[in-house]
Amino acid sequence: MKPPPFGYSRPESVAEAVAALGTAAPDGKVLAGGQSLLPLLNMRLATPEHLVDINRLAELGFVRVDDGEVVIGALARHAQVLADPAANQAQPLLGQALALVAHPVIRNRGTTVGSIVHADPAGEMTAVFALLGGSVLLAGSSGERLVSADEFFLGPLESDVRPDELATQVRLPALGPRAGCAFAEVSRRHGDYAVCGVAVLAELDEAGDVSRARAAYLSVAGTPLVLDLTEAGDDPASAGRLARSRVAPAADIHATAAYRRHLAGVLTERALADALGHARERAGG
Protein backbone atom coordinates (compact mmCIF):
# COMPACT_ATOMS: atom_id res chain seq x y z
CA MET A 1 0.00 0.00 0.00
CA LYS A 2 2.76 2.44 -0.92
CA PRO A 3 3.05 4.15 -4.31
CA PRO A 4 5.68 2.89 -6.76
CA PRO A 5 8.53 5.31 -7.59
CA PHE A 6 7.78 8.17 -9.97
CA GLY A 7 9.36 11.42 -11.10
CA TYR A 8 7.83 14.61 -9.78
CA SER A 9 7.59 18.20 -10.87
CA ARG A 10 5.67 21.10 -9.42
CA PRO A 11 5.20 23.78 -12.09
CA GLU A 12 4.38 27.38 -11.24
CA SER A 13 2.38 28.14 -14.40
CA VAL A 14 0.07 26.42 -16.88
CA ALA A 15 2.77 26.75 -19.56
CA GLU A 16 5.30 25.01 -17.31
CA ALA A 17 2.78 22.29 -16.51
CA VAL A 18 2.05 21.66 -20.18
CA ALA A 19 5.80 21.56 -20.92
CA ALA A 20 6.36 19.06 -18.09
CA LEU A 21 3.51 16.88 -19.38
CA GLY A 22 4.99 17.09 -22.89
CA THR A 23 8.38 15.92 -21.63
CA ALA A 24 6.83 13.09 -19.62
CA ALA A 25 4.35 11.99 -22.33
CA PRO A 26 2.94 9.43 -22.70
CA ASP A 27 3.63 8.30 -19.13
CA GLY A 28 2.95 11.50 -17.21
CA LYS A 29 -0.06 12.15 -15.02
CA VAL A 30 -1.52 15.31 -13.54
CA LEU A 31 -1.82 15.43 -9.74
CA ALA A 32 -4.53 17.85 -8.59
CA GLY A 33 -6.61 16.81 -5.56
CA GLY A 34 -5.32 13.25 -5.75
CA GLN A 35 -8.37 11.75 -4.06
CA SER A 36 -8.75 9.19 -6.87
CA LEU A 37 -5.14 9.11 -8.08
CA LEU A 38 -3.50 8.50 -4.69
CA PRO A 39 -5.62 5.41 -3.90
CA LEU A 40 -4.75 4.07 -7.37
CA LEU A 41 -1.05 4.75 -6.70
CA ASN A 42 -1.18 3.32 -3.17
CA MET A 43 -2.78 0.14 -4.51
CA ARG A 44 -0.38 0.19 -7.47
CA LEU A 45 -3.24 0.04 -9.94
CA ALA A 46 -1.65 3.06 -11.66
CA THR A 47 2.09 3.37 -12.28
CA PRO A 48 2.80 6.69 -14.00
CA GLU A 49 6.45 7.51 -14.69
CA HIS A 50 6.04 11.14 -13.75
CA LEU A 51 3.59 13.24 -11.77
CA VAL A 52 2.98 16.88 -12.61
CA ASP A 53 1.63 18.46 -9.42
CA ILE A 54 -0.57 21.45 -10.29
CA ASN A 55 -1.31 22.43 -6.69
CA ARG A 56 0.83 25.57 -7.04
CA LEU A 57 -1.28 26.91 -9.93
CA ALA A 58 -3.42 29.13 -7.68
CA GLU A 59 -4.82 30.88 -10.76
CA LEU A 60 -6.80 27.68 -11.49
CA GLY A 61 -8.50 27.69 -8.08
CA PHE A 62 -11.54 29.69 -9.21
CA VAL A 63 -15.29 29.26 -9.50
CA ARG A 64 -17.20 31.93 -11.39
CA VAL A 65 -20.41 32.53 -13.28
CA ASP A 66 -19.71 33.91 -16.69
CA ASP A 67 -22.19 34.63 -19.47
CA GLY A 68 -24.71 31.92 -18.58
CA GLU A 69 -22.11 29.34 -17.63
CA VAL A 70 -20.54 28.19 -14.38
CA VAL A 71 -16.79 28.05 -14.99
CA ILE A 72 -14.75 25.89 -12.63
CA GLY A 73 -10.96 26.01 -12.59
CA ALA A 74 -8.85 22.87 -12.36
CA LEU A 75 -7.78 23.57 -8.79
CA ALA A 76 -11.23 24.40 -7.36
CA ARG A 77 -11.95 21.82 -4.65
CA HIS A 78 -15.38 20.17 -4.46
CA ALA A 79 -15.95 21.90 -1.11
CA GLN A 80 -15.22 25.30 -2.67
CA VAL A 81 -17.70 24.69 -5.52
CA LEU A 82 -20.31 23.38 -3.08
CA ALA A 83 -19.97 26.51 -0.92
CA ASP A 84 -20.07 28.99 -3.82
CA PRO A 85 -23.45 30.80 -3.68
CA ALA A 86 -23.31 32.25 -7.21
CA ALA A 87 -22.41 28.94 -8.85
CA ASN A 88 -25.16 27.09 -7.00
CA GLN A 89 -27.73 29.74 -7.77
CA ALA A 90 -26.85 29.57 -11.45
CA GLN A 91 -26.82 25.77 -11.55
CA PRO A 92 -28.45 24.12 -8.49
CA LEU A 93 -27.62 20.63 -9.80
CA LEU A 94 -24.02 21.28 -8.73
CA GLY A 95 -24.84 21.42 -5.04
CA GLN A 96 -27.39 18.58 -5.27
CA ALA A 97 -24.71 16.29 -6.71
CA LEU A 98 -21.63 17.54 -4.84
CA ALA A 99 -23.25 16.84 -1.46
CA LEU A 100 -23.17 13.16 -2.48
CA VAL A 101 -19.53 13.12 -3.62
CA ALA A 102 -17.69 11.01 -1.02
CA HIS A 103 -17.32 12.68 2.41
CA PRO A 104 -16.65 16.28 3.46
CA VAL A 105 -12.95 15.60 4.10
CA ILE A 106 -12.48 14.10 0.63
CA ARG A 107 -14.32 17.08 -0.86
CA ASN A 108 -11.88 19.40 0.92
CA ARG A 109 -9.09 18.14 -1.30
CA GLY A 110 -10.66 16.55 -4.39
CA THR A 111 -11.26 18.80 -7.40
CA THR A 112 -14.41 18.94 -9.51
CA VAL A 113 -12.49 19.20 -12.78
CA GLY A 114 -10.27 16.28 -11.77
CA SER A 115 -13.31 14.18 -10.96
CA ILE A 116 -14.74 14.82 -14.45
CA VAL A 117 -11.43 14.16 -16.21
CA HIS A 118 -10.99 10.96 -14.18
CA ALA A 119 -14.17 9.74 -15.98
CA ASP A 120 -15.22 7.26 -13.32
CA PRO A 121 -18.60 5.90 -14.47
CA ALA A 122 -19.62 5.84 -10.78
CA GLY A 123 -18.76 9.53 -10.35
CA GLU A 124 -21.55 12.00 -9.67
CA MET A 125 -19.83 14.89 -11.45
CA THR A 126 -19.27 12.94 -14.67
CA ALA A 127 -23.05 12.41 -14.86
CA VAL A 128 -23.72 16.09 -14.11
CA PHE A 129 -21.26 17.14 -16.81
CA ALA A 130 -22.80 14.76 -19.37
CA LEU A 131 -26.38 15.76 -18.53
CA LEU A 132 -25.76 19.50 -18.72
CA GLY A 133 -23.72 19.21 -21.90
CA GLY A 134 -20.73 21.04 -20.48
CA SER A 135 -17.32 21.46 -22.02
CA VAL A 136 -13.69 21.06 -20.92
CA LEU A 137 -10.92 23.45 -21.88
CA LEU A 138 -7.64 21.63 -22.50
CA ALA A 139 -4.25 23.34 -22.71
CA GLY A 140 -1.61 21.48 -24.69
CA SER A 141 1.69 22.07 -26.44
CA SER A 142 -0.15 22.96 -29.66
CA GLY A 143 -2.59 25.37 -28.01
CA GLU A 144 -6.01 25.15 -26.39
CA ARG A 145 -9.07 23.18 -27.44
CA LEU A 146 -12.58 22.94 -26.07
CA VAL A 147 -14.15 19.47 -25.94
CA SER A 148 -17.89 19.03 -25.45
CA ALA A 149 -19.33 16.52 -23.01
CA ASP A 150 -20.79 14.24 -25.70
CA GLU A 151 -17.29 13.67 -27.10
CA PHE A 152 -15.33 13.69 -23.86
CA PHE A 153 -15.90 10.26 -22.32
CA LEU A 154 -14.21 7.45 -24.23
CA GLY A 155 -14.63 4.62 -21.74
CA PRO A 156 -14.37 3.75 -18.06
CA LEU A 157 -11.65 5.99 -16.53
CA GLU A 158 -10.80 7.25 -20.01
CA SER A 159 -11.48 10.77 -21.24
CA ASP A 160 -10.33 12.66 -24.31
CA VAL A 161 -7.30 14.29 -22.68
CA ARG A 162 -4.05 13.76 -24.57
CA PRO A 163 -0.89 12.92 -22.63
CA ASP A 164 0.54 16.42 -23.11
CA GLU A 165 -2.68 18.21 -22.16
CA LEU A 166 -3.90 19.78 -18.94
CA ALA A 167 -7.63 20.32 -18.35
CA THR A 168 -7.65 23.90 -17.08
CA GLN A 169 -11.38 24.48 -16.65
CA VAL A 170 -14.84 23.00 -17.03
CA ARG A 171 -17.84 25.01 -18.18
CA LEU A 172 -21.39 24.05 -17.26
CA PRO A 173 -24.51 25.79 -18.61
CA ALA A 174 -26.66 27.58 -16.02
CA LEU A 175 -30.16 26.28 -15.33
CA GLY A 176 -32.82 27.89 -17.52
CA PRO A 177 -35.62 30.00 -15.99
CA ARG A 178 -38.33 27.36 -16.62
CA ALA A 179 -36.14 24.38 -15.80
CA GLY A 180 -35.59 22.23 -12.73
CA CYS A 181 -33.10 19.60 -11.71
CA ALA A 182 -32.66 16.82 -9.17
CA PHE A 183 -30.14 14.18 -8.20
CA ALA A 184 -30.87 10.82 -6.57
CA GLU A 185 -28.67 7.84 -5.81
CA VAL A 186 -28.51 4.69 -3.73
CA SER A 187 -25.27 3.66 -2.05
CA ARG A 188 -24.60 0.97 0.54
CA ARG A 189 -23.33 3.54 3.01
CA HIS A 190 -23.59 7.31 2.84
CA GLY A 191 -20.56 8.59 0.91
CA ASP A 192 -19.76 5.29 -0.78
CA TYR A 193 -19.77 4.84 -4.53
CA ALA A 194 -23.37 4.73 -5.70
CA VAL A 195 -24.81 1.38 -6.79
CA CYS A 196 -26.93 3.46 -9.14
CA GLY A 197 -27.60 7.16 -9.44
CA VAL A 198 -29.36 9.61 -11.71
CA ALA A 199 -29.32 13.32 -12.45
CA VAL A 200 -32.46 14.74 -14.11
CA LEU A 201 -33.03 18.01 -15.93
CA ALA A 202 -36.60 19.00 -16.85
CA GLU A 203 -37.76 22.04 -18.81
CA LEU A 204 -41.28 23.47 -19.07
CA ASP A 205 -42.81 25.46 -21.92
CA GLU A 206 -44.89 28.62 -21.49
CA ALA A 207 -48.01 26.56 -20.82
CA GLY A 208 -46.28 24.63 -18.07
CA ASP A 209 -46.01 21.38 -20.02
CA VAL A 210 -42.80 19.39 -20.18
CA SER A 211 -40.88 20.49 -23.25
CA ARG A 212 -37.75 18.49 -22.55
CA ALA A 213 -36.56 16.04 -19.91
CA ARG A 214 -33.25 14.21 -19.78
CA ALA A 215 -31.48 11.97 -17.31
CA ALA A 216 -27.85 10.92 -16.86
CA TYR A 217 -27.05 7.72 -15.00
CA LEU A 218 -24.00 6.66 -13.04
CA SER A 219 -22.86 3.11 -12.39
CA VAL A 220 -25.00 1.54 -15.14
CA ALA A 221 -22.55 1.78 -18.09
CA GLY A 222 -18.86 2.39 -18.82
CA THR A 223 -19.50 6.07 -19.46
CA PRO A 224 -22.30 8.33 -18.17
CA LEU A 225 -25.50 7.20 -19.91
CA VAL A 226 -27.79 10.03 -21.03
CA LEU A 227 -31.44 9.25 -21.81
CA ASP A 228 -34.17 11.48 -23.21
CA LEU A 229 -37.27 11.20 -21.00
CA THR A 230 -39.35 13.85 -22.80
CA GLU A 231 -41.88 11.32 -24.13
CA ALA A 232 -42.85 10.45 -20.52
CA GLY A 233 -44.17 14.00 -20.12
CA ASP A 234 -45.03 14.79 -16.52
CA ASP A 235 -45.59 11.15 -15.56
CA PRO A 236 -42.66 9.97 -13.42
CA ALA A 237 -43.92 6.36 -13.39
CA SER A 238 -43.80 6.27 -17.17
CA ALA A 239 -40.28 7.73 -17.10
CA GLY A 240 -39.30 5.01 -14.64
CA ARG A 241 -40.55 2.32 -17.01
CA LEU A 242 -38.69 3.99 -19.86
CA ALA A 243 -35.46 3.99 -17.84
CA ARG A 244 -35.86 0.32 -16.90
CA SER A 245 -36.28 -0.61 -20.55
CA ARG A 246 -33.27 1.43 -21.74
CA VAL A 247 -30.52 0.73 -19.20
CA ALA A 248 -28.35 -2.35 -19.58
CA PRO A 249 -26.26 -2.44 -16.41
CA ALA A 250 -23.67 -5.05 -15.58
CA ALA A 251 -23.56 -7.14 -12.42
CA ASP A 252 -20.64 -6.87 -10.01
CA ILE A 253 -19.82 -7.59 -6.39
CA HIS A 254 -22.02 -4.70 -5.23
CA ALA A 255 -25.26 -5.42 -7.10
CA THR A 256 -26.90 -7.67 -9.66
CA ALA A 257 -27.85 -6.27 -13.05
CA ALA A 258 -31.53 -6.71 -12.22
CA TYR A 259 -31.19 -4.72 -8.99
CA ARG A 260 -29.39 -1.90 -10.80
CA ARG A 261 -32.12 -1.81 -13.45
CA HIS A 262 -34.75 -1.68 -10.72
CA LEU A 263 -32.91 1.18 -9.03
CA ALA A 264 -32.61 3.07 -12.32
CA GLY A 265 -36.41 2.95 -12.61
CA VAL A 266 -37.17 3.94 -9.04
CA LEU A 267 -34.56 6.71 -8.93
CA THR A 268 -35.75 8.09 -12.29
CA GLU A 269 -39.30 8.32 -10.93
CA ARG A 270 -38.14 10.14 -7.80
CA ALA A 271 -35.70 12.46 -9.51
CA LEU A 272 -38.08 13.41 -12.34
CA ALA A 273 -40.84 14.21 -9.83
CA ASP A 274 -38.39 16.37 -7.87
CA ALA A 275 -37.05 18.07 -11.00
CA LEU A 276 -40.58 18.87 -12.22
CA GLY A 277 -41.45 20.31 -8.81
CA HIS A 278 -38.30 22.39 -8.92
CA ALA A 279 -39.08 23.61 -12.45
CA ARG A 280 -42.63 24.62 -11.50
CA GLU A 281 -41.33 26.48 -8.47
CA ARG A 282 -38.83 28.38 -10.60
CA ALA A 283 -41.35 29.07 -13.36
CA GLY A 284 -43.56 30.65 -10.71
CA GLY A 285 -46.33 28.17 -10.16
Added chain:
Amino acid sequence: MASGGSNRAINQSQDELFEVSLIVNGVTRTALVPARRLLSDCLRHDLRLTGTHVGCEHGVCGACTVLVDGVAVRSCLMLAVSADGARITTVEGLTRPDGTLSPVQQAFADCHGLQCGFCTPGFLTTITAALENNPEPSAEDAREIIGGNLCRCTGYQNIVKAVLRAAELRSATGSNPVGTS
Protein backbone atom coordinates in the same frame (compact mmCIF):
# COMPACT_ATOMS: atom_id res chain seq x y z
CA MET B 1 21.87 4.88 -2.16
CA ALA B 2 19.80 5.06 0.99
CA SER B 3 19.98 8.18 3.05
CA GLY B 4 21.06 7.18 6.52
CA GLY B 5 19.51 7.49 9.93
CA SER B 6 15.88 6.93 10.68
CA ASN B 7 14.87 6.88 7.01
CA ARG B 8 16.96 3.90 6.24
CA ALA B 9 14.34 1.18 6.48
CA ILE B 10 11.94 2.81 4.11
CA ASN B 11 14.15 4.72 1.72
CA GLN B 12 16.34 2.07 0.17
CA SER B 13 15.59 2.99 -3.40
CA GLN B 14 17.03 5.07 -6.20
CA ASP B 15 14.31 7.66 -5.71
CA GLU B 16 15.29 11.28 -6.11
CA LEU B 17 14.95 13.03 -2.74
CA PHE B 18 13.20 16.33 -2.12
CA GLU B 19 13.62 18.58 0.87
CA VAL B 20 10.25 19.33 2.41
CA SER B 21 9.58 22.00 5.00
CA LEU B 22 6.41 21.72 7.05
CA ILE B 23 5.14 23.80 9.94
CA VAL B 24 3.85 21.01 12.14
CA ASN B 25 1.89 22.06 15.22
CA GLY B 26 3.60 25.44 15.04
CA VAL B 27 7.15 24.12 14.68
CA THR B 28 9.04 24.21 11.39
CA ARG B 29 10.28 20.73 10.52
CA THR B 30 12.20 19.55 7.48
CA ALA B 31 12.58 16.12 5.95
CA LEU B 32 14.32 14.66 2.93
CA VAL B 33 11.80 12.44 1.18
CA PRO B 34 11.18 10.71 -2.13
CA ALA B 35 8.26 12.12 -4.14
CA ARG B 36 6.19 9.06 -3.37
CA ARG B 37 6.36 9.54 0.43
CA LEU B 38 2.81 9.92 1.69
CA LEU B 39 2.23 12.78 4.11
CA SER B 40 1.03 10.21 6.66
CA ASP B 41 4.33 8.31 6.43
CA CYS B 42 6.35 11.52 6.49
CA LEU B 43 4.66 12.54 9.75
CA ARG B 44 5.05 9.12 11.33
CA HIS B 45 8.41 7.92 10.06
CA ASP B 46 10.40 11.02 9.13
CA LEU B 47 9.08 13.33 11.85
CA ARG B 48 8.30 10.60 14.40
CA LEU B 49 4.85 11.98 15.12
CA THR B 50 3.05 8.68 15.53
CA GLY B 51 -0.21 10.16 16.79
CA THR B 52 -1.48 10.17 13.21
CA HIS B 53 -2.70 6.63 12.60
CA VAL B 54 -2.73 4.80 9.30
CA GLY B 55 -5.62 2.45 8.67
CA CYS B 56 -6.66 1.72 5.11
CA GLU B 57 -4.25 3.88 3.08
CA HIS B 58 -6.84 4.55 0.42
CA GLY B 59 -8.97 7.26 1.95
CA VAL B 60 -11.80 5.16 3.34
CA CYS B 61 -11.20 4.96 7.09
CA GLY B 62 -10.26 8.53 7.99
CA ALA B 63 -7.81 7.52 10.75
CA CYS B 64 -4.95 9.53 9.18
CA THR B 65 -6.88 12.81 8.91
CA VAL B 66 -4.80 15.90 9.71
CA LEU B 67 -5.35 19.60 9.17
CA VAL B 68 -3.46 21.18 6.28
CA ASP B 69 -3.67 24.98 6.48
CA GLY B 70 -6.63 24.48 8.80
CA VAL B 71 -8.53 22.15 6.45
CA ALA B 72 -9.12 18.49 7.30
CA VAL B 73 -7.57 16.15 4.71
CA ARG B 74 -6.55 12.51 4.47
CA SER B 75 -2.78 12.46 5.00
CA CYS B 76 -2.58 9.08 3.19
CA LEU B 77 -4.01 10.73 0.06
CA MET B 78 -1.50 13.54 -0.05
CA LEU B 79 2.17 13.45 -0.95
CA ALA B 80 4.58 15.01 1.53
CA VAL B 81 6.19 16.99 -1.32
CA SER B 82 2.78 18.44 -2.18
CA ALA B 83 2.49 19.73 1.39
CA ASP B 84 5.81 21.61 1.25
CA GLY B 85 5.39 24.93 3.05
CA ALA B 86 2.01 24.05 4.56
CA ARG B 87 0.91 24.39 8.17
CA ILE B 88 -0.03 20.96 9.49
CA THR B 89 -1.93 20.20 12.67
CA THR B 90 -1.82 16.61 13.90
CA VAL B 91 -3.56 15.16 16.94
CA GLU B 92 -0.44 16.03 18.96
CA GLY B 93 -1.16 19.68 18.21
CA LEU B 94 -4.72 19.69 19.55
CA THR B 95 -3.73 19.62 23.22
CA ARG B 96 -3.03 23.04 24.68
CA PRO B 97 0.59 23.89 25.54
CA ASP B 98 -0.11 23.38 29.29
CA GLY B 99 -1.33 19.85 28.59
CA THR B 100 -5.03 20.63 28.93
CA LEU B 101 -7.17 18.61 26.56
CA SER B 102 -8.88 20.50 23.76
CA PRO B 103 -12.70 20.69 23.90
CA VAL B 104 -13.00 17.84 21.38
CA GLN B 105 -10.53 15.65 23.28
CA GLN B 106 -12.27 16.40 26.59
CA ALA B 107 -15.64 15.59 25.04
CA PHE B 108 -14.37 12.19 23.86
CA ALA B 109 -13.22 11.47 27.41
CA ASP B 110 -16.51 12.69 28.89
CA CYS B 111 -18.73 10.73 26.50
CA HIS B 112 -16.67 7.54 26.24
CA GLY B 113 -16.16 8.32 22.56
CA LEU B 114 -13.38 5.79 22.17
CA GLN B 115 -12.50 2.27 23.14
CA CYS B 116 -9.31 1.02 21.49
CA GLY B 117 -8.42 4.52 20.29
CA PHE B 118 -6.99 3.60 16.90
CA CYS B 119 -9.43 5.70 14.89
CA THR B 120 -9.55 8.50 17.47
CA PRO B 121 -6.85 10.84 16.08
CA GLY B 122 -8.75 11.06 12.79
CA PHE B 123 -12.05 11.75 14.53
CA LEU B 124 -10.49 14.42 16.74
CA THR B 125 -8.91 16.33 13.85
CA THR B 126 -11.99 16.00 11.63
CA ILE B 127 -14.35 17.23 14.35
CA THR B 128 -12.01 20.04 15.43
CA ALA B 129 -12.00 21.47 11.90
CA ALA B 130 -15.74 20.92 11.42
CA LEU B 131 -16.63 22.82 14.60
CA GLU B 132 -14.65 25.81 13.34
CA ASN B 133 -17.08 26.01 10.42
CA ASN B 134 -20.19 24.90 12.30
CA PRO B 135 -19.91 25.74 16.02
CA GLU B 136 -23.46 24.58 16.82
CA PRO B 137 -24.04 21.31 14.99
CA SER B 138 -27.30 19.37 15.21
CA ALA B 139 -27.21 15.61 15.80
CA GLU B 140 -27.71 15.21 12.05
CA ASP B 141 -24.81 17.57 11.33
CA ALA B 142 -22.68 15.54 13.74
CA ARG B 143 -23.38 12.39 11.73
CA GLU B 144 -22.47 14.15 8.49
CA ILE B 145 -19.25 15.45 10.07
CA ILE B 146 -18.08 11.99 11.09
CA GLY B 147 -19.54 10.17 8.07
CA GLY B 148 -16.09 9.67 6.55
CA ASN B 149 -14.47 8.11 9.62
CA LEU B 150 -14.67 4.44 10.54
CA CYS B 151 -14.66 3.14 14.10
CA ARG B 152 -15.02 -0.55 14.87
CA CYS B 153 -15.56 -0.30 18.64
CA THR B 154 -17.93 2.39 19.85
CA GLY B 155 -20.91 1.94 17.57
CA TYR B 156 -20.68 5.69 16.85
CA GLN B 157 -23.46 6.78 19.23
CA ASN B 158 -20.99 8.03 21.81
CA ILE B 159 -18.95 9.76 19.12
CA VAL B 160 -22.07 11.65 17.98
CA LYS B 161 -22.62 12.63 21.64
CA ALA B 162 -18.98 13.72 21.85
CA VAL B 163 -19.39 16.03 18.84
CA LEU B 164 -22.34 17.74 20.53
CA ARG B 165 -20.53 17.85 23.88
CA ALA B 166 -17.45 19.33 22.22
CA ALA B 167 -19.59 22.11 20.76
CA GLU B 168 -20.91 22.86 24.28
CA LEU B 169 -17.42 22.89 25.77
CA ARG B 170 -16.15 25.12 22.99
CA SER B 171 -18.86 27.70 23.51
CA ALA B 172 -18.41 27.57 27.29
CA THR B 173 -14.62 27.89 27.28
CA GLY B 174 -14.00 29.82 24.09
CA SER B 175 -12.77 28.18 20.96
CA ASN B 176 -9.25 26.92 20.59
CA PRO B 177 -8.48 27.54 16.94
CA VAL B 178 -5.87 25.24 15.53
CA GLY B 179 -3.97 25.46 12.31
CA THR B 180 -5.16 29.00 11.84
CA SER B 181 -2.66 30.91 13.95
